[in-house]
Amino acid sequence: MTSIIVDDLSVRLGDALVLDGVNLNAPDRHIVGIVGPNGSGKTTLLRVMAGDIRPDGGSVTIGRSKVSETTIRRLAELRSFLGAEQPQNVLFPVRDLVTIGRHRVPAGAASAVLDATDTTHLEHRVFSSLSSGEQQRVGIARALAQRAAVVLLDEPTSALDIGHQEMVMGALRSHADDGHIVVAAIHDLNLAAAHADWLVLLDRGRIAASGSPDIVLEAKLLSDVYRQPVNVVRHPHRGCPLVLTLQRA
Amino acid sequence: MIHAELQPGDEQRRRRIALGALLAGIAATGMAGMLAGAADVTAADVWAMIESRLGAATSTGDLSESILWSIRLPRVLTGAVVGSALGVAGCALQGVFRNQMAAPQLLGISATAGLGAVAGLAVTSAGGSVWPTTLGAAIAGVVAAGAIRRLADRIGEGSQLMLAGLAIGLSALAWLGAVVLVWDSPRVPTFTFWVFGSLAGSTWNALVAGTTLIAIGIGLAVVRANQLDVMALGLDAARHSGIATDSVERQVLLGVGAATGASVALAGVIGFVGLVVPLLLRSFVGPAHRWLIPLSALGGAVAVVAADTIARTAAAPAEIPVGLLTAAFGGPIFVWLAVRTGRWTP
Numbered sequence: 001m002t003s004i005i006v007d008d009l010s011v012r013l014g015d016a017l018v019l020d021g022v023n024l025n026a027p028d029r030h031i032v033g034i035v036g037p038n039g040s041g042k043t044t045l046l047r048v049m050a051g052d053i054r055p056d057g058g059s060v061t062i063g064r065s066k067v068s069e070t071t072i073r074r075l076a077e078l079r080s081f082l083g084a085e086q087p088q089n090v091l092f093p094v095r096d097l098v099t100i101g102r103h104r105v106p107a108g109a110a111s112a113v114l115d116a117t118d119t120t121h122l123e124h125r126v127f128s129s130l131s132s133g134e135q136q137r138v139g140i141a142r143a144l145a146q147r148a149a150v151v152l153l154d155e156p157t158s159a160l161d162i163g164h165q166e167m168v169m170g171a172l173r174s175h176a177d178d179g180h181i182v183v184a185a186i187h188d189l190n191l192a193a194a195h196a197d198w199l200v201l202l203d204r205g206r207i208a209a210s211g212s213p214d215i216v217l218e219a220k221l222l223s224d225v226y227r228q229p230v231n232v233v234r235h236p237h238r239g240c241p242l243v244l245t246l247q248r249a
Numbered sequence: 250m251i252h253a254e255l256q257p258g259d260e261q262r263r264r265r266i267a268l269g270a271l272l273a274g275i276a277a278t279g280m281a282g283m284l285a286g287a288a289d290v291t292a293a294d295v296w297a298m299i300e301s302r303l304g305a306a307t308s309t310g311d312l313s314e315s316i317l318w319s320i321r322l323p324r325v326l327t328g329a330v331v332g333s334a335l336g337v338a339g340c341a342l343q344g345v346f347r348n349q350m351a352a353p354q355l356l357g358i359s360a361t362a363g364l365g366a367v368a369g370l371a372v373t374s375a376g377g378s379v380w381p382t383t384l385g386a387a388i389a390g391v392v393a394a395g396a397i398r399r400l401a402d403r404i405g406e407g408s409q410l411m412l413a414g415l416a417i418g419l420s421a422l423a424w425l426g427a428v429v430l431v432w433d434s435p436r437v438p439t440f441t442f443w444v445f446g447s448l449a450g451s452t453w454n455a456l457v458a459g460t461t462l463i464a465i466g467i468g469l470a471v472v473r474a475n476q477l478d479v480m481a482l483g484l485d486a487a488r489h490s491g492i493a494t495d496s497v498e499r500q501v502l503l504g505v506g507a508a509t510g511a512s513v514a515l516a517g518v519i520g521f522v523g524l525v526v527p528l529l530l531r532s533f534v535g536p537a538h539r540w541l542i543p544l545s546a547l548g549g550a551v552a553v554v555a556a557d558t559i560a561r562t563a564a565a566p567a568e569i570p571v572g573l574l575t576a577a578f579g580g581p582i583f584v585w586l587a588v589r590t591g592r593w594t595p
Contacts, residue, residue, distance in 0.1 A: 072488055091481070
C-alpha cells in the first residue's frame with residue numbers, strides 16, 4: 001500500500017513564503033483535490049510533491065522514499081506529473097507521445113488510456129495540431145500511462161468541456177480505484193466536490209481547511225478565503241456540496 | 250510539410266523511402282565524385298583500383314590509379330564524413346535546444362572550432378601529425394557547445410540564443426581572419442577555407458584522425474536518441490519521465506562539439522548542411538531521433554559530396570569553395586522550409 005505524506009512543508013521564493021507548514025497524508029485509492037484562490041500555492045505544492053522544487057523546510061514522502069533524496073529515474077516510478085501548460089511545437093503523433101518515456105509503454109496500456117480520455121480517434125494526429133482541450137486530454141493520458149504510484153495534475157480540466165471534464169474525472173476515479181493516488185489542483189469547486197475524496201483548501205500558502213468535501217466546502221470559510229460571497233447547498237442528484245457564487249454587495 | 254495526420258504505417262513507409270533514396274544518393278554522388286575531374290577516369294579504372302587495393306589484382310601502377318587512390322577517394326570519403334558530422338550535429342542541436350533553427354555554424358561552434366584547429370596547428374611542426382589540429386578543433390568545438398548550453402540557461406533557447414550564437418561565430422571568424430593575416434604562412438589555410446570550407450587538401454592521415462572523432466561524436470548522440478524524443482516535450486516533462494536531462498545534454502553536446510570540431514579541421518566551415526538537412530528530413534520522416542540522426546548523417550554526406558563534386562568541376566580548372574555552394578542553395582531552401590512550416594522557435 002502506497003501513501004504520499006507531506007510533512008510540515010515550507011517553501012520560500014525570494015522573500016515570499018509561498019508554502020507555510022503544509023501537511024497532507026493521502027492513502028492509495030484516493031483522489032485528493034487541492035483548491036484555493038489564485039496565488040495560494042497550489043502549483044508550488046504540486047511541484048514540491050513532484051520533486052521539481054526543493055522545500056526549505058519539511059518533506060514529501062511517497063511510500064518509503066523521500067522525494068528530495070530520490071533519483072530522477074526512481075521518482076518517475078513513484079509519480080507522474082502533468083503541468084498546467086502544454087508543450088509547444090511538438091511534432092510527434094499522439095500515440096507516440098503516450099508511449100515514449102523512460103520505458104516504452106506497452107501498446108495495450110496505451111490503448112486503454114487513450115480510450116479512457118477519448119483520444120483514440122486522435123492517435124495519429126500530430127500533437128501540436130490539436131486544440132488545447134485535446135492536448136490536455138493527451139497530457140492526462142500520458143500521465144496515466146506511466147503507471148506511477150501517484151499522479152500529480154495541475155488544473156487537468158481547465159481547457160475541457162463539461163462532458164470531457166466528467167469523463168476525465170471518471171478516468172481518474174478508475175485509476176485511483178486501481179490502487180493509485182491522484183492529487184489534482186482544481187479550480188472548479190463543484191467538480192472537486194463531486195469527485196475528490198479529500199480536499200485541501202490553501203490560502204496564502206497555509207492550509208485553511210483539510211478534509212472531506214462536506215467539511216471543507218463550508219460557506220463562511222469559502223467566502224473568507226476567496227473574498228467572494230458564496231452559498232453552499234446540497235447537489236440534488238449527487239448529494240455532495242454545491243457551491244453557488246452570490247453577487248458581491 | 251508537417252502532416253497534421255499520419256496514416257498508420259505512413260511514417261515507416263517514409264523512413265524506408267528516405268533511407269533507400271539516401272543510400273542510392275551516396276552511391277551516385279560517390280561514384281560521380283570519383284569519376285569527375287580533369288583526369289579522364291572510367292568506372293573500370295575505379296573497379297581496378299578497388300581490386301588492386303583489396304589485393305584481388307596486381308596494381309597497374311598507372312596515373313589514374315594513383316589519382317583515384319591518393320586524391321579522389323580520400324576527398325570523396327572526407328566529404329562524406331564531414332557531411333555526416335554536420336548533419337548529425339545539426340539534428341542533435343535542434344533536439345537539445347528544441348529549436349529547429351539550431352545548427353553548428355549558426356551557434357558559433359564551427360568558427361570557434363576553427364580557432365582550436367589553428368591553435369593545434371601552432372604547436373605542430375611543418376609536415377607533423379594531424380592529430381593536434383584535429384584534437385584542437387574538437388576541444389574548441391566542445392567548449393563552444395558547452396558555452397552555448399550555459400548561455401541558453403540564462404537567455405533561453407529561442408531566437409535570442411540563435412543571435413548570440415551568430416555573434417559568437419562572427420567574432421570567432423574575425424579572430425581567425427586576424428590569425429591568418431598575422432601568421433601569414435602557407436601552413437595556415439586561407440580565410441576562404443575558414444568561411445566557406447574546402448575539401449581540396451584531403452589526405453588519408455587527416456581522414457583517419459577526423460573520422461575517429463566524428464564516429465565517437467555521432468555515437469554519443471545516437472545512443473541518446475530516444476531520450477531526445479522525450480525532451481521534445483520540454484525539460485520538466487522529460488525529467489518527470491525519469492530522463493536525467495542534464496546528462497543527456499552534456500553527452501550529446503560533447504558529441505556535437507567533437508564531431509563539428511573534427512569536421513572543421515578536415516574541411517573548414519561548411520554552412521547550411523547542419524541546418525537544412527535535418528530540417529528537410531524531419532518534415533519528411535517525422536521527429537523520432539532514432540531515425541532522424543542516422544538519416545541526417547546520410548543526408549549530410551550526400552549533400553557535401555555532391556556539392557564538392559560540383560564545386561571542383563563546374564568552373565574547372567578553377568575551384569568554387571564548397572561552402573559557397575551549400576550556402577547558395579541551402580539559404581533559399583531554409584527560407585522555403587520556414588515559410589511552409591511556420592513557427593519553429595520555442
